[in-house]
Amino acid sequence: MNGYDSSAPSAARQRGPARRRAGAGWVLGASLALVAPAALAQQAAEPRCPPGGDVLLVNGRVHTMDAESRVVESVHAIDGRFVAVGGTPTTTPCTETIDLRGRTVIPGIIDNHNHIVALGLRPGHDTRLENAHSIEAVLETLAAKAAELPAGEWITSIGGFDINQFVPPPAAPRFPTLAELDRVTPNHPVYIQQSFAGPAVTNSRGRAFFAERGIEVGADGSIAGGATPNPSSRALHALRGLQTLEDQKRGTLDALRYAASLGLTTHFDQGGFPATGTDADGAAHFDEYRAYDALLELHAEGALINRIRLNFLHMEADPETPKLRARLENVFPRFGDDMLRVVGIGEFTAGASPIVMQPTPEWENGTRLVAEAGWRNENHSLTPGDYATIIDGWQRVHDSLPLPGIRELRWVLAHAPFITREYADKLRALGGGVSVLGGWRYISGTAQQNGPPFRMLVESGIPVGMSSDGMQISPMNPWIGLYYVVTGKNARGETINAGQTLDRATALRLYTAANGWFLGEEDSLGSIEVGKHADLAVLDRDYFDAEATPDEDIKRVRSLLTMVGGRIVHGAPDAL
């Protein structure tokens, strides 16, 4: 899973003699301290290879997403960075060569706004249903998971899908039933929950577990949702009670493996709602003090296979925002390393219930504190009016500060389905950017709940990049998001965003090169250029060719091989 198996020779690659693969990093055989003296003379003759690897990919269609949109045949990475892009390849005895066999390569996809930390903390063995486009596909996905797991282990799927996508029109959207679930998962309890707080469905084994705890389950396995606490949030709370830190680490790695299979290499996490530890918590809640334990342990073990950037989400009703103040006073912004780094505050700054943004005293005060501390700030916008509330509020704070005010802090408005050109221009003048997403509108959008205005934003010249906002209300899969950007169609096949679609290359640029700016790492991430991190994905089909990959197949694009810092984190050269 973590890379090459040195014991398996392959026609698709050749390698230098001295290096071998161990654990998460490259090691040099000759550098090991405890070798028999007789072996030393032989090893001394072997070349000293870069500890971060030396890998050359040839015979591909490498879409660099650089400023000229160059497409080249080869790319060479040493020690985790690109050292040559195109041109005549050169090799050393250390070079491992991978034949791409004409495959399409893109920069590693950057999701500039999601909730990968919360996904990693899901109880049970989370099974993404976001790619299921029929009840039968749901059942196949669950059956495949059951085949991997010992009997009795919980199979869960919490958020990231909408039952809209499970049933083609004109039939009404529905969950799978208890009987259907029993058929494919007779030996495992199952819990499938839509969005933050249900509704949900379970199978017979799950129903028995919930019944013991007094949680109502219908004869068809249905569990009601709605305002929390509700039967779904009570079920979720019960499942969370089973979890250990080891489970959370395994769940986090599962989430990252799924991401890598889609070609994702970097996530910008936007936090969770502060948990109460009660039946009132939904899928997006986590313990603000313990939520990062699993991630930090995996990072310390060198086990992270995607890069993660963190915003801290703050929600508090106290106008003095003491928790936010403490964060700003005691945490270093931009602290971390290339795999895990703190960025700023978001996607909320302050306010007890910022789902609908209001210019409350706590929000104004918190916003000012973030500006004075010189941190990046991000707020989400969902309604036809809140983007104006936020941008006007940011303007007030900016105007009250000495120049440059917030202009160099890259404050970001996220989602913004209804933002106008007037407000895009205002935010651009404040040095801000807009993060947009496709998957949310794809699974649940309508003719009224549509947008965002992709084309207008690109034409406005403001920094604009893409995200999933997965994995509660929206799927992680960037290819679903790109399908929506390119077609404007929702999961029911209705065209809801006509006039605001983009061509495929422009859409993918928003998920790659454009997102370097959102991380504050445009010099290191987002495109395949000399000096940048060697993050890329080798695709299973040519996304850019509308004949080879019709619009409907954009959703089905997957990565055959994903590389982070020159290290293979998904797939294998043999499979190309």
Ligand SMILES: [Zn+2]
């Ligand atoms: Zn979000």
